[in-house]
Amino acid sequence: MKEVIQIYYPKLEDVKIAAENLSGVVLESPLPKSMYYSKLYNCNVFFKREDLQQVRSYKIRGAYHKISSLSPSEKESGITCASAGNHAQGVALSCKLLSIKAIIFMPRTTPKQKIEQVQFFGEEYIDVVLEGDNYDEARDAALLFCKENNQVFVNPFDDKKIIEGQATVGLEILKQTSIFIDYVFVPVGGGGLSAGLSSVFKSLSPQTKIIGVEPKGAPAMHNSIKKGESIPLETINNFVDGAAVKNVGGLNFQICKKNLDDIVLVDEGHICQTILDLYNKEALVVEPAGAMSLTGLSHYTESIEGKNVVCIISGSNNDISRTAEIKERALMYSNLKHYFIVKFPQRAGALREFVAEILGPSDDITHFEYTKKTNRQKGSAVVGIELKQSQDLEPLIAKMKANNFYGEYLNNKSYIFDFIV
Incomplete structure (x- = not known):
């Protein structure tokens, strides 16, 4: 059945x-x-x-309503939660208001500002433990701790x-x-x-x-x-x-x-x-x-x-x-920020030529990484360029290719891009 x-x-x-x-x-x-x-x-x-x-x-709404509904014995045993930040703050303040001890697991990637706010709201009623690289890993650690210490797990959403x-x-x-x-x-x-x-x-x-x-x-x-x-x-x-x-x-x-x-x-x-x-x-x-x-x-x-x-x-x-x-991220979404591998000829004045003849009058170089290679005809540089208008991208790429400066476009290559931004 x-x-x-x-x-x-x-x-x-x-x-x-x-x-x-x-x-x-x-x-x-x-x-x-x-x-x-x-x-x-x-x-x-x-x-x-x-x-x-x-x-x-x-998040204070759900956290307080849940914690305040616990039995006296559950409150006495203390609670555990996992959160990327906001649920943790709701739990922390609720525990202080209700005089309940809590262990709060947060991912190691949580912004420092959120961690400090959790400690501020919970004061002596809470301890923060950083575990895992995301919420799910922090949750798994919290559930294990909860089981080992016979505490109530305050789920951030599935309750x-x-x-x-x-x-x-x-x-x-x-x-x-x-x-x-x-x-x-x-x-x-x-x-x-x-x-x-x-x-x-x-x-x-x-x-x-x-x-x-x-x-x-x-x-x-x-x-x-x-x-x-x-x-x-x-x-x-x-x-x-x-x-x-x-x-x-x-x-x-x-x-x-x-x-x-x-x-x-x-x-x-x-x-x-x-x-x-x-x-x-x-x-x-x-x-x-x-x-x-x-x-x-x-x-x-x-x-x-x-x-x-x-x-x-x-x-x-x-x-x-x-x-x-x-x-x-906003500039990239708006198609105004672009990263390239630019191939510079190994001769004096190449960078000046790129700035004067390839870039548009309102284009701005915001990132530049280059090491001169004396045993090659061309040296590659990672260049970030901010445009004033998104439609300026295609003419820029066309000029780079026509003058043999173009190497590779990096915005859509996450395996490389993550090292830059």
């Missing part, structure tokens, strides 16, 4: 209980209209500002209480506006927020379309929904650290498969451009995962015209040391 799988869907009454439990702990984050993006997309774009929570992300806590974001949105919301764009990592929020809307506003947005380098939910079953990814791009997981939650997959109207993948470079635009146009500082929902609007330009749209700005825990990388 085939096993019958019991599928969990959050009940509205349980989400309302979570909202009561979180009263006084979380901020009812504002829902302002963005004048800039409303004009850009010719619709009404509202930001759900979860970046304004005390821990600067929505009923976590999902119900995150679902309160949806309750707030519907409470804060009397107009009909046509679309909600929600970032997807492990799926806790998208599962919870979509369940609320399907109950209270079923005609609203819920669009999940996932990073192209970690399409775990997208691939799983497409295949009809939860499928782990073999490799992921960790750049969007708040949403890069190899495997989505089993509970969340079943919910999102039913509730999400669509899920779109956004390029990491496009996310970076959104981060810069939000800073320059809206004076908002967001992390990569926090910019994903807004980045997803570009996939629905025609559909959202004249509609009411909500984007979840999920977090603002961005490390300022990543600014150079964010700018670099």
Whole structure:
């Protein structure tokens, strides 16, 4: 006999209980209209500002609701969690508020800023352990520790209480506006927020379309929904650290498969451009995962015209040391930053010729690595060039080839490119 799988869907009454439990702990984050993006997309774009929570992300909702629901003996034994940053901060603050000890496992690749914030929020109630190169490896270490020490593992997304806590974001949105919301764009990592929020809307506003947005380098939910079953990814791009997981939650997959109207993948470079635009146009500082929902609007330009749209700005825990990388990725996505192997003749004046006759008047050399080879006719240099207009690329390459400077284009060769940027 085939096993019958019991599928969990959050009940509205349980989400309302979570909202009561979180009263006084979380901020009812504002829902302002963005004048800039409303004009850009010719619709009404509202930001759900979860970046304004005390821990600067929505993760405090699920973490506090879960931890506060534990039995006295479970609280006494202490808890363990794994996180790339935001869940860890939610757990840390919750543990301090509830006077519970916690061991928090974080990937070694976690930005220093996030680690320091976790320690700040948890103070003496938490210890941070750095383990693994991504969330999944940190989680495996945390689960082993949890088993050996008989502690409760607080999952960042695949847990009923976590999902119900995150679902309160949806309750707030519907409470804060009397107009009909046509679309909600929600970032997807492990799926806790998208599962919870979509369940609320399907109950209270079923005609609203819920669009999940996932990073192209970690399409775990997208691939799983497409295949009809939860499928782990073999490799992921960790750049969007708040949403890069190899495997989505089993509970969340079943919910999102039913509730999400669509899920779109956004390029990491496009996310970076959104981060810069939000800073320059809206004076908002967001992390990569926090910019994903807004980045997803570009996939629905025609559909959202004249509609009411909500984007979840999920977090603002961005490390300022990543600014150079964010700018670099944005320029490359915009087709303005390019890397080449340039072959220079081994004679005086070759570089001057390249600058004066090959580069355009507004082109800028931003990277240059060269060692003169006295036993060769030509010496190769790695050159990074920033253009003012994307259409200047083809004429530049044509001039390089016509004058025998062209060696190789590196932007699309990741095995080489990673050593440069």
